[in-house]
Amino acid sequence: MQGSGISVLFMGKNLLRLLGGLWVTLRISLIAVLLSIPLGLLFGMLMTLKSPVSRIVSRVYLEFIRIMPQLVLLFIAYFGVTRAFGWNLSGDTSAIIVFTLWGTAEMGDLVRSALISIPKHQYDSAMALGMSRVQTFGYVVVPQTMRRLIPLTINLTTRMIKTTSLVVLIGMTEVLKVGKQIIDANRFDYPTAALWVYGVIFLLYFLACFPISMLARKLEKRWR
């Protein structure tokens, strides 16, 4: 008799393997996020500079990264770079590079929009109170920018976590791949396993992203 699909989850190390797969995804996205935030801050400031060179360079970079599907970028980093330069990047490294490049571009654009949304009058009134340029930034501009930025950054983080599931296509064994392996291995004995395994994966993603978006909502409310 065919067993219930749910029991597949508790056989052997299946649940642990799924968690391990989730960790592959989370690790890539967390490293990429941690690199993207400081780089994006710099990139965003670069975008607000008046110099036409920095404007054009940053614009081209942003548009290039945005227009390219992340999958294409991954293929370029994983297959293309090996072909072109003979560098043999591991799946892990190429994924981190691609997601950092992407995160930096997106983060930079968030920083840029947060910076230019501070009205000129805020600078004027700070300076009229005798503040130096550094004080104006430190006490008036940056705190307001941060308040606008934190919820946006957290949203970007959840987007990055979800998008890293693409790494399965450059041969990495992340949570979806592990799930597929478990399903395939039990196809004949437990045909309903697919529902349960994918259900658990859904739940795992939810558990990873939900607290983060709750945090975003809370901060948004507090810092209207």
Add this chain to the structure above:
Amino acid sequence: MEDKILLEISGLVKRFGSETVLNGIDLSVHKGEVVVVLGPSGCGKSTLLRCMNGLEPPTDGTVLLDGKAVTADGKKITELRQKIGMVFQSYDLFPHKSIMDNITLAPIKVQKRPKREVEQDAQRLLKRVGLWEKRKAYPRELSGGQKQRAAIIRALCMNPELMLFDEVTAALDPEMVKEVLDVILELAESGMTMVIVTHEMQFARAVADRIIFLDNGKIVENSKPDEFFTNPKSQRAKDFLKTFSFEKRKNS
């Protein structure tokens, strides 16, 4: 009013690109004097005020506060600006800080005064304009008139020698205008030196020791308020004043 000249402007020229906004302004403001600047929009009133505290660097000419040049660079300008309070049309309180923090930020961080002393000053000033109950509120919770009064207090808490008001009631609902102007009138009575740009003619007449009428970047008239309002010398000022009065057309 005393004999001492606090602010002296001579030959001030300001150009933005090819456009000349101020074209040779000479003006001196005595200590304790209240000067009201009038003129049609676009005549350079706001630019003149912004040149007075170095927010706009002059193209030519000098602005002296207490004999020291207000030039727009480095440490000296931030020191001079501490002596010049400025309030803007759009009451630019810092939205991320409470009213109390808005007021005490610059005295504590810029002037490095002890927090307790600054807070006592702030308390006295807030009570004076009836905003003590709002000290913990954030700017978004205040009405326009309240915000503008708080902005005036914020400038006053730096103990400035000169106050500049740039159309501070222009963005307010009519019923809030008076509560703000009353604060300024009271300041005038206490002997504060002020330069005020406004479109409230009755207020200008009540508060001013002297009226400056500006047109096309030049001072066209510089006279006592009664003289200016009853008997303006220039045709330009006559035309300007006419725009504020309405004549009854029927039965005439």
